[in-house]
Amino acid sequence: MDWSTDERSDARGLRFAIVAARFNREITGKLLEGAQQALREAQAETVDVFYVPGAFELPLACKTLAKRYTAIIALGAVIRGATPHFDFVAAEAARGLQQVALETGVPIAFGVLTTNTYEQAMDRAGGKHGNKGYDAAMTAVEMARLVAAARKMETTG
Numbered sequence: 775m776d777w778s779t780d781e782r783s784d785a786r787g788l789r790f791a792i793v794a795a796r797f798n799r800e801i802t803g804k805l806l807e808g809a810q811q812a813l814r815e816a817q818a819e820t821v822d823v824f825y826v827p828g829a830f831e832l833p834l835a836c837k838t839l840a841k842r843y844t845a846i847i848a849l850g851a852v853i854r855g856a857t858p859h860f861d862f863v864a865a866e867a868a869r870g871l872q873q874v875a876l877e878t879g880v881p882i883a884f885g886v887l888t889t890n891t892y893e894q895a896m897d898r899a900g901g902k903h904g905n906k907g908y909d910a911a912m913t914a915v916e917m918a919r920l921v922a923a924a925r926k927m928e929t930t931g
């Protein structure tokens with residue numbers, strides 16, 4: 775089996791949750807717009823949006839929602855400030871989201887920006903480096919299709 779690009783970006787019949795952190799909301803709002811645009815273009819059947827306070831809360835929210843969706847897009851913006859808080863929040867968001875994906879088998883796309891400055895984050899939220907929310911949603915579509923295809927093989931032999 776070999777997938778064409780068209781198939782990888784076809785989300786018809788698939789259900790997505792987007793979980794967005796409110797922290798740095800000017801940035802996460804733009805990531806959200808990008809993700810929604812990608813899922814519209816891919817013709818996703820369902821796109822539900824949920825909010826959490828910050829990136830640290832993303833893993834638990836995704837785990838709670840995993841049963842109900844084909845894939846989830848986690849969005850956040852962690853910006854390095856003067857405190858070591860950044861390292862804990864960024865690392866735990868990444869570790870937690872990967873853990874949820876591996877434990878549940880539900881693809882979780884990592885749409886969490888981790889940057890040194892606000893400007894660098896803006897550049898990746900619809901600025902000169904594209905929109906990482908859009909990219910994360912396309913990753914979720916591709917992984918959702920891959921997992922669905924693998925499950926189908928298991929049941930059909």
Ligand code: INI
Pocket residue numbers: 795797798827828829830831850851852853854855859860863
């Ligand atoms: N949350 C973010 O999403 N981005 C940040 O940059 C950030 N910083 O820098 O503090 C941040 N902190 C809040 C954190 O995610 C939790 O909501 C909070 O610690 C309560 O659990």
